[in-house]
Amino acid sequence: MGFEFNNETFRNDFTFKNSERAIRRFPFPFDRDDYMYSVNMEPHVPGRPGSVFEHAFDVDEHYLAEMRDRDLVLKEDPLRCQSLPHMELAGWDLLELIMESKARDYPHWFALHKTGNRWTWINRPMEIEQTFTFLDPSTLPYGPMEYITRQTQGDFTLQDQRDDNLWIEAGMVTTQADWSLDFDIGMGFHEWHAPVPLAHEKGVFDRALKFLLKLQHGAPVRRFNWTHTVDPLLDTSPENYPKWGPTRTEMTMENLGQRMHLRVELQTLWRLPRSNAIAFPIRCYLIKYDELVTVPKWARRMHRVVRDIHPELAAYKGFLRNRDLMTAWLAQYDDGAPTSPGWWPED
């Protein structure tokens, strides 16, 4: 594939970084010079070769390091992975979706052999070979959702559908932008989105729910979300906020390029065939400001977005305190030239 898995950390010494290749394929989320909430969903169809959209579940150079970090988070706090009892079937649906996708898209790394319900899963990067009986949880070391999401980058939630609503009733959440699965599990669509400012009034969630209730199997969709994180910390959980919160006060013009990260979530939504639940993978990509500004178009646009964003959004996303500093730092890389539409680095 032309790359190796990085040996890097997302805590303590924070050795995470993006290779030149990873920077070029970073999912920069702004297709114009300003930002406001919208539903912004599009079909999750295979995209440009080499891009994060090429495959259903992108596997990149951070794979093994992210899986090690997930294991550390779960050891500290097992409540980050929960599944209400009726969600087990949806967990099997998710396991099947991921195993089939990865075996198809990355045959040199993953393989799935089926003899009836007797399946053998091979994950070469993680050195796993597991034979199990599909739909029999006693044949796996974890529940099906936990088993497969310990081997897949990104957070995952599973939504049950009933009473014309979606209910968040299972999840693996260790790379979250400051929300708590343990608190939100069991909530309806509008409830778990309740703290988001401005979007309710714009009808964003009413439209999104209406759209998602009709989501069809085989026709997944995707959207972006984004925020900022000081240091490449995947686990910005509310649970640990007292541990990572103080870093927000440590930003200076000198360290901002290394420590401030744009945090992008590539969110996809999949109707699951047996359970009729919706799987919601939330894949987190991090990029340092120093790395981001190596792409001139992104540097100009990032400056304009941060400078002009609604203060309530900056506050909700947790960077209002540093917004002026970020704007000043980014201004060094904005010569005022026009930017081309769309998010690709060059065109």
Add this chain to the structure above:
Amino acid sequence: MSQTVFEKSIRSRPVYGVLQPRAGTAHLCVADGEGAGAIRDLFAKVGAGAPAMLARTHIIYVPSSANGTDEFASLEALGAAQCHRSPSFWAAEPRLRKVLADAHMGLQVYLAGTETLIGLAQRDVMEAGLPHDAVQTEHRGSLARRVQCVHCKGVTENVRTDPFTCSHCGLNLFVRDHYSRRLAAFQGVCIDAEEPGNVPPPVERFK
């Protein structure tokens, strides 16, 4: 009328109505503190049919854990088939669960009083699998909140001020309107996480 008027809030925050008598095969009233008034008003609305409804009514009452209000005598005077006083919700909960487990189709549930009582009882009702529309709620009395610390997961009862000190881990927490029906609790988040020690003076927001 002591019915509570709430400020506009976010969509996870519970909303409460006014209890209305409904046709049912049996009636279960769970109330605390000033919620007794909502139960009295409920039966006053029934008028001449009240004795027949009361003959199929079970009342479970606890004094307010927030301010001690105890109006049990006024409920006893209604003459329901069963009228029980428990010293606390936790003492009443086994009885409540038994009643819900024994319930037949057509049971109507009326919850009245503090958000804490309503939230905890509603959780038991949901776990028992009763249909959503078989439950009515009316807020009366204290607005003190039951708050879960998102950091240590401990629940502090009867929180009146914002911020407050977590009774389990001691962190200074601000109280969000974000509410979990599963936990029957609001969410508390460390207010001085970014600048430890920078804590604004507490304001009595939940009287």
